[in-house]
Amino acid sequence: xxxxxxxxxxxxxxxxxxxxxxxxxxxxxxxxxxxxxxxxxxxxxxxxxxxxxxxxxxxxxxxxxxxxxxxxxxxxxxxxxxxxxxxxxxxxxxxxxxxxxxxxxxxxxxxxxx
Amino acid sequence: xxxxxxxxxxxxxxxxxxxxxxxxxxxxxxxxxxxxxxxxxxxxxxxxxxxxxxxxxxxxxxxxxxxxxxxxxxxxxxxxxxxxxxxxxxxxxxxxxxxxxxxxxxxxxxxxx
Numbered sequence: 153x154x155x156x157x158x159x160x161x162x163x164x165x166x167x168x169x170x171x172x173x174x175x176x177x178x179x180x181x182x183x184x185x186x187x188x189x190x191x192x193x194x195x196x197x198x199x200x201x202x203x204x205x206x207x208x209x210x211x212x213x214x215x216x217x218x219x220x221x222x223x224x225x226x227x228x229x230x231x232x233x234x235x236x237x238x239x240x241x242x243x244x245x246x247x248x249x250x251x252x253x254x255x256x257x258x259x260x261x262x263x264x265x266x
Numbered sequence: 267x268x269x270x271x272x273x274x275x276x277x278x279x280x281x282x283x284x285x286x287x288x289x290x291x292x293x294x295x296x297x298x299x300x301x302x303x304x305x306x307x308x309x310x311x312x313x314x315x316x317x318x319x320x321x322x323x324x325x326x327x328x329x330x331x332x333x334x335x336x337x338x339x340x341x342x343x344x345x346x347x348x349x350x351x352x353x354x355x356x357x358x359x360x361x362x363x364x365x366x367x368x369x370x371x372x373x374x375x376x377x378x379x
Contacts, residue, residue: 196370201367252366252368
């Protein structure tokens, strides 16, 4: 079946540090890949997405590249801010008969200190 | 647009009680779904709907019922609550499926004693 594995957390960084959150996936076919972010007390909101191999999604300084050869979609940001503190979820939509059914990773808690 | 709204925000139930979690969207989205969020497990799909009158099961459907009589509303029913259903529940919607962005509601936190 489909699955998403995220790096174990939580992750604690100082402001302006470089961020990487690893995400690998297992899926048949050609899934679409997403990063969602959940700020404290809120629902999830889309951070970025990529729908085909080698696509790069980007938003708010975050980037992730769809690597089919390594089945990965790692999230990166060059300089984190305190306001980036949140839970980050990697997810996939496998398409086909799984259309619209998002499979999520377990989430990574990011805390950024001033 | 209000987006995706959910009520209540928080609910405490006793084992065996029933309740309905409400979800509504004003974006004319055809696709709606329910997820539960548990610590260390991410979100798991409970039920989904591709349009009014059409629903199907997700990964963890047992103990939950849904119906979709209108495009706007997609309620989730717990017929006989169990402690294992203690969780945070999120409703989501999108224009259609297949790589489209899903919009999530703020969530309902449910505690079953």
